Structures are given as structure tokens and as C-alpha cells.
Amino acid sequence: MAGKTKKGDLKENRGGKRTGSGRKSLLANMGCTPGDMIKTAQVIAKNEGKTIDEVLLDIAYHGDTTQQQLAAIKIFKEYTIAKVSEKKIEVTEKQAPKIYLPVQKPDPAKVIPIGGKHGKKTA
Numbered sequence: 001m002a003g004k005t006k007k008g009d010l011k012e013n014r015g016g017k018r019t020g021s022g023r024k025s026l027l028a029n030m031g032c033t034p035g036d037m038i039k040t041a042q043v044i045a046k047n048e049g050k051t052i053d054e055v056l057l058d059i060a061y062h063g064d065t066t067q068q069q070l071a072a073i074k075i076f077k078e079y080t081i082a083k084v085s086e087k088k089i090e091v092t093e094k095q096a097p098k099i100y101l102p103v104q105k106p107d108p109a110k111v112i113p114i115g116g117k118h119g120k121k122t123a
Contacts (some may be wrong), residue, residue, distance in 0.1 A: 021075075025033075045051045060072035 033089035041052055056072050056076055060069055060076060063072060
């Protein structure tokens with residue numbers, strides 16, 4: 001069957017094996033993938049002489065209105081400080097382990113007497 005492909009050959013269920021085939025993502029069609037956004041920000045930062053962080057902090061410190069300052073502070077805090085999530089868990093009952101180790105058998109060299117299995121002495 002020359003026309004059929006194996007299931008393992010296809011990377012995803014839409015489109016084919018060729019590079020670039022298949023449906024494009026919505027972000028790629030609009031041109032706002034994270035890589036594109038970073039490149040654009042770098043070009044504008046080079047032209048303006050300020051990075052996005054500098055512009056955002058400039059608005060936070062020297063914004064026209066308090067609302068602009070608060071919005072800039074909120075954005076800065078939201079994306080730069082990690083959120084702490086803690087839970088207090090109390091153990092109410094002790095549970096046995098789910099998996100047990102196998103039973104260890106005694107060493108056969110120590111169990112069998114030196115004279116042999118039946119205790120007969122050899123000459």
C-alpha cells in the first residue's frame with residue numbers, strides 16, 4: 001500500500017508531514033507571536049532609547065493621573081513578583097503505605113547446612 005502513511009509518521013492530525021503544512025495558528029496569522037513581539041520591542045527600544053520596562057516605570061512614577069500610575073504599578077507588580085500560595089494541611093489519621101516491599105527470603109547459603117541438604121557428612 002504505497003499511498004498510505006503510518007500513524008507514527010504524522011506529527012499532528014491536521015496537515016501533512018511537510019514543513020509549513022497544515023493550519024496556521026491565529027496568533028501567527030495576526031503577526032503577534034511572542035517572538036515577533038520581542039523583536040518589535042527591541043527595534044522600538046533601539047530607536048527610542050528606552051526599554052518597555054523603563055517606559056512602564058516612567059509612567060508609574062511620573063504619570064499624568066493617579067489612575068495611570070496605579071495601572072502601571074499594578075502591571076509591574078503583577079508580572080514581576082511571584083504569587084505565593086500556601087496551604088495548611090493537617091493530618092488527621094495515619095495511613096499505611098500503599099506499596100509494600102517484597103518479603104525477603106533467607107540466604108540459601110546460610111540455611112543449608114555445610115554437610116549437605118540431608119546432613120550427611122561427606123568423606
